[in-house]
Amino acid sequence: MKNLITTTLLILCHGFCLAQLQNTEKKYLNVLTDNKPASSWIEAYPLGNGRLGAMVYGNPNNEQIQLNETTVWAGGPYRNDNAKAAKSLKDIRQLIFDDKFAEAEDLACKTITSEGAQGMPYQTVGDFYIDFVGMEKYSNYHRELNLDNAITTTTYNANGVTYKREIFTSFPDQVIVIRLTASKPNSLHFTTRITRPAKTIVTVEKNNILKMAGITSDFEGIKGQVNFESLVKIVPEGGTVITKDSAIEVVDANSVILYISIATNFKKYNDVSGDAYEQAMDYLTKASLKKYTSLREDHIKFYKKYFDRVKLNLGVTDSVKKPTYTRIKEFSKANDPQLIALYFQFGRYLLISSSQPGGQPANLQGLWNNQLFPPWDSKYTININTEMNYWPAEITNLSEMHEPLITMVKELSETGGKTAQDMYNAKGWVAHHNTDIWRFNGAIDGPPGLWPCGGAWLSQHLWEKFLFNCDTNYLKSVFPAMKGASQFFLDFLVEDPEHKWLVVSPSMSPENAPYMIRQQWKVITAGTTLDNQLVYDLFSKTILAAKILNSDKDLADSLKVALEKLAPMQIGKHGQLQEWLHDWDNPEDHHRHVSHLYGLYPSNQISPYNTPDLFNAAHTSLIQRGDPSTGWSMNWKINLWARLQDGNHALKLITNQISLVEKCDYENINYESGGGTYPNMFDAHPPFQIDGNFGFTAGITEMLLQSHDGAIHILPALPDSWKKGDISGIKARGGFEIIELNWKENKIDKLTIKSTIGGNCRIRSYWPLKSNKPIRLVENSSENPNSFYITPQIKKAVISKQTTNTRKVYAYDIDTKPGEIITFNE
Structure with missing residues (x-):
């Protein structure tokens, strides 16, 4: 009898504690406290x-x-183009091809970098x-x-x-x-x-x-x-x-x-x-x-x-009762998965709060700046940071928040036409590595600004938004900007005399330099891997857009010819994906930028199923570059490890990111100190840059859902410690929305997907699935009949058909109608 009473009391106590915890969950689930x-x-x-x-x-x-x-x-409306560039361009290119990098960079800084304003500060x-x-x-x-x-x-x-x-x-x-x-x-x-x-x-x-x-x-x-x-x-x-x-x-x-x-x-x-x-x-x-x-x-x-629209549950512990800064400080040693979910939702909150239709896009600090002359002027750094701000927009169901960036790209295509003509005698439009509210397009900041591919990277967002909404009226509205960006590179590309490949020159791999070029530390070069990847994407997507719109066949034909001549991605002597045209990488280079891995993320040119050799090389490059990094770089790497399907490594970087930084020194910026999180959950670059927050939110989504290479891959990079959880409302390319995704014991328990436009839906899973509708088991590498709306299948420079260490996958096709809801379970 005594044992029965004791057992009953324990059960009642457990029930009371559980109810108490559930009440705590409701109170603190999406709240920052102090x-x-x-x-x-x-x-x-x-x-x-x-x-x-x-x-x-x-x-x-x-x-x-x-x-x-x-x-x-x-400031106010202004231009900062340097017309001297047109006369010096040929000489700069020749110096680069003659390996005279110091002379080339010196001439480029004098004639390409703006002689006037270097960008206005947000105040x-x-x-x-x-x-x-x-x-x-x-x-x-x-x-x-x-x-x-x-x-x-x-x-x-x-x-x-x-x-x-x-x-x-x-x-x-x-x-x-x-x-x-x-x-x-x-x-x-x-x-x-x-x-x-x-x-x-x-x-x-x-x-x-x-x-x-x-x-x-x-x-x-x-x-x-x-x-x-x-x-x-x-x-x-x-x-x-x-x-x-x-x-x-x-x-x-x-x-x-x-x-x-x-x-x-x-x-x-x-x-x-x-x-x-x-x-x-x-x-x-x-x-x-x-x-x-x-x-x-x-x-x-x-x-x-x-x-x-989106909810995420990774589990809740008593840690939620503590002040947020304490949770951040204790995260590496505490069991607090809900803090990850809070950080994820905080990124969505910041995007809603800093980027509304009809307004300006989120800048380097989003919307929030307490200075007249903030670090980097809080401008738009378009060699990664501005783009990262919008990585979560489509996938976390905030498509409307993407609109200010799309509008800015259209405006840059207006101002950049004169820049392309005056500086490079080229058609179309160009932007370099930075811009501001006045939409300047010229090069600034000396050597880092010599990169002419800002317009190419920004233009990817025009197509990316289409992949999620599949709205041809929208595509028609942005096609002129895509077309103009492509026209510029048709004129600007030049033949590399050694390989006879078409390359971007002069250029650089953003903010990094080959570890050693003839005993010189110079950034200027030609044919960097990022440039090749960006132009390949730009041309490929413009060709597809022209096909969808039944427009500009002559342009599309010219782009197809140029595509075949672009420099391919290459694997270097250390087994790495080369960052430069030549094999200059050094395994000891731990620079914060990992530009050559753009092809893995946010692009889809590198895939374990389509390009396994490049996939392995990208893995090697990321290992060599190392984990320690500044805020936004740390969060880019979370996305990269998610694409490498290594959830445990992604979680390691999440833990590095959620480490408390209690002071912000605007006067003595030290990249070597690494990133982290301020008490109010702002990303510590250091100092504050909002792209880290947005990159984090995108990274969590990529760990749970990917749709970049022709299939909707469910739980592609789930960490071992996330044994159960659920997410709802996130979106996949091709017009699909995840109504519900539950997992238990590290595998799918229930999956519900809504097809907004219909067509074939390909699901990729590590586990066999059943559905409420007839489904067909297909070869994972076979072409998706609906891939036209998913993503272009891009293959480059496959050196050998290696295999990867990825897990066995099951791929299923299912026919869908607009508005139809499909359920899956194991």
Whole structure:
């Protein structure tokens, strides 16, 4: 009897604990938390609606909210093409082919690099402060960023009163909304002020509006032309409002709502004729007419239609109860798989918050920047970083967030036509390694800027978006940019005298140099592997687009001829995939860029099933390059290891990424210190670059689903420790959506897929599957009848039909109709 009672109590206790944990799960699942205010910017929580950004510190005594507006950039419309390039191009190429790299680089820097502006910086609007009276001592402090509703909340007790702040950047109403409440009447007493680390005019307008007006900085000879207006309206319930020259005081209020509206005169990259004050006041007036409950509900509804599309569960432990910074610090030793899921969803949150249709694309820091002159100007670095920002867009069901980047590529194709003509006497359009809001296309920053393939890489996104939506009207809208990028390289490619291959020259493998070229450390060269891969992709995809649209047959024919002459990928003496045209790689080179592995990811030119020899060579290169790396590079490698189907190695890098970096030194940037994660979950490059966050989110998806080489591969790189879990809402190329994917004991338990456009669906699995519809077991390497909508099958320079260490796979074809849902199980 005693044993029975004991057993019953244990069962009841277990049930109670399980229920308690489930309640904990609901409370903390998608929430960043802290038990202290932010003491620095890398601890503050980010909010954004695509246009407005806010970093919330949550200080009880002096609340600080750092402000951004996505069009607040220094300078104004300008060009920076160097017309000397056209005359020197032939000489530079000859010097490169004669192995005179120092002379070639010196001449190129003088005649290709811009003699004018090197790009404008993205700038902070400033900081808004709420200085409270009597909050010096407080207790029971808690602040959080809830990813489920995109709202920050701060609560604490002071003087026997419970205070609460809710802040959000409204998507539909285009203002920042702050609501202050207290548990006792007449308990709110504070003064508001707004500042900027540059000259502005701060005044108090009628109707309790605090106003700051300014203009962005002159920079590198370009006059600042962006006028901005920041308006703060204060609406108290109860109490008294006291207006001063440049501040507003609120005394003894019960609750207060504050609205922050910011706007500029920016209309387009070549047009700053807007009225900043009129636009800011329009946003403010309309928002302040709505009740707070309506503002909040409309904001949440807008946001959740994106965020709620995807759910990920890797398991939950008691670690979720701890502050986020503690979880990051303890991650390498703790059992906290939910932190990975939180990090994944944080990346999706950041993309929704920093890239909305009709606005600017996410820059090097997304939307959030607290400086006038940030590192690398927080521009668009288009030799990897800008592209990485959008790796999660399609696969994590945020296709709409891709639109600002697509628009920027179209705009660069407009500005880049003159650059191609003036600098290289070429048709089409060109962009080098960087651009900004003014859409400059010329080369900047000396040797790193001599890379002319920015347009080629950006153009991949035009096609990539099509692969997921298969919308021919969309494809028709972006085809001119694809066509123009291809036309440029038809004119720019030159024959390598040694191999007679067509190569890009002059160029470089982004930001890296051969470990040794004739005892010189020079980046300039010709025919780098990345360039060959990019041009191959660009030409292949433009040919397919022309075929789909029944357009430009002559262009397609010319591209086909050029394709056959491009330099192939090559395997070097160390068994590596060569980074350069010649076998210059050194196994001791641990540079952060792994540009030659573009063909493995994000491209699909290297596959264990189609090019096993190149697959093995890419594996060797990644091993030689090493794991330690900066933030964005670490996260690129997560994706690469996922493509190599090694989930355990990908998880090792995930663990390296989720390591706490508590300080951010903007003055002494040290790549050797490696990456990690700041307390607010921003990626530590160092310093902060948002591409690492986006690369992480993409990497988790690639571990669970791949669709790049003609099949939807389920759980291709599942780590051994992720024994069970589930994900829903992610998307595959060809118009397929994963409605549900559950796995148990490291293998598929249930799979439900929706076909949005119909056609053949090929599933690849490590385990045999059954379905609710007739399915056909097929050869894994056979051509997919629907691959036209999946991806071009690209094979290059297969030296020997090696085998890989990949697991046995089963491939199934199933016919689908638009809107049809198919289920699979083991």
